Amino acid sequence: MAQRLFKWAPAVGAVVAVTVAAIAIPMTANASSTLPAKTPAQVLALVADSKVSAFSGTIEQTSDLGLPSLPSTGPGSDSSVASTLELLTGTHTVRVYVNGPKDARVQVLDSMAERDVIRNGSNVWVYDSSANTVEHATIAAPKGARKAHLGAMEQGAIPQIKTGTAKTPSQIAAALLSALRSSSTVSVGTDSTVAGRSAYDLILTPKASDSLVGSVSIAVDSATGLPLGVDVDARGQTAPAFSIHFSSLSLAKPAASLFAFTPPASAKVTEVKTPDASPSQHTASPKPTITGKGWDAVATFAKQSELTKLESSSEFGLLTSTVNGGKLFHTTLFNVLFATDGRVLVGSVSAARLEEVAAAQ
């Protein structure tokens, strides 16, 4: 009998070995690292001095905003709604290749499909494999040396491009830092490891107490100052409401062939007219009115804005609830109020605050 039991030893051993490996390997990958201590100001300076201009990597993005998960973009579903909401739900894997300010490629890896944005000098191509369509635009070179990697691509020069998910942690970190630094308490948390690189953890906590955001933490690469990940925590929610991280990163220059794009013969190619990159031409989408500053700012969009279009979609009714003065789209991180008079108010504040702002204007 003992001999028979002994025959099961390999089975027990295999289960134990696999369990240990499954627990231990992710733990070592996310192990905290010990770096020389730095003050928040020093870490901010590290980010500001970052000179990484060529890199390639894989980015994982997850959102948990307390929204129902919608069926993925199907044919016939309103693409503007789908791509707007897509950013807010689920998990995405994105590969980015950047070489200087003018060559970049972003690949959103979908299941059995892919969306690519390729910038090669002044040419921008957008390829959607499930629809088999290509959009092409020629952009004027942005004046002066811009720090942002994707240059004009990011300025909304090509409104039709579905780049909703195609942002790198560094772009998001730069935007957050410039907008929120003055209204936040900045501290440095425990050092961490992101994509195998040791990183400082820069934490921004809002000074204002009425923001829905609990804190924002930015993982800053200790060697280069490149932001490797951004976590946004909502008040009263343990899991990050929004998280974007490099899962692998290489600072080597990507192959030039990646940026050379020829539309596939079978694809339908559309030329997209782009306004000049200069801000004066941006008449189509007027700037929103901002009430307040920093974390608890509320943006009010006038009637003709892009956001109003969302109201005509079939998903709209399911996702919003009726409140005083309009329809409310609620997430754990921000609220959107579609006022009855057509204005759209967005802010990382409570619904009551949005209604207050809407009534005041």
Place this chain on the structure above:
Amino acid sequence: MTSDTETAHASTVDSSTTVLASVRARPAVGWALLGSEISVLFRRKRTWAMLLALAAVPILIALAVRLTESNPTSPGRGPAFLSQITNNGLFVAATGLVVCVPLFLPLTVGVVAGDTIAGEASAGTLRYLLIAPASRLRLLAVKYIGAAAFSLAATLVVAISGTLIGIALFPIGPVTLLSGDTIGVGESFVRSLLVAAFITVSLLGLSAIGLFFSTLTDVPVGAMAATIVLAVVSQVLDNLPQLVWLQPYLFSHYWLSFADLLRQPIAWDSFGANAILQGAYLLIFAALAYGRFSSKDILS
């Protein structure tokens, strides 16, 4: 691999194998046993029937697309790659694989893997196999390799029949990858082989589970059904948003990730993750199968 006592035992029983030759031609040792297992497997009518059924899937897809060509599928409808077929016949193989991976391939692999030990037991041939100088561990290994060989053959049959029918019915030319880049016909064959390798690796875990179930019973249909049901359950669980934490550990999690080989550059991450996952399933279920099989009384 084989324990010392059993190899010593093997040489003394060697002469008795001639008696068994009339039961079923089984050469005495190692590679010969494997060769015999594979030739028995691939000479069975049932194996041929399953392979022919798999070969028919891409052929049916191609014929359906060809006959309704005047009414083209709009992009994004139907299985992935379907709308590309009319432009390029080389996509028939990819479409066939997308269709076969969730059900038909696990079904046939489940039949073969579930039959490995239980089939011999129900036919009453298992004890003869073990009287012949084959240790239980070696017999399990040989049976498992047989099932793995079937997984490879099944995947290749879908890929090859898809490619041939595509060439026969549609124009062929440079292939557009998911990333929008175009590769030549030669490289597209390399990618097809990589995809076949990916899917074969994907089925290794399921084969090990089937082997384990097969050691639990003398009724092959029971082991086959259990294996196939588990493959379906695993895929259902993989689609439930509430079980996100569990999904990376499901053996079917990367089954459709072979699409990562059709990107430019190839995303190897999922190939590696899949190989590690399948290796873990193989380790656990092969060890369980050994525990069960080596401690069991063989009565038939």
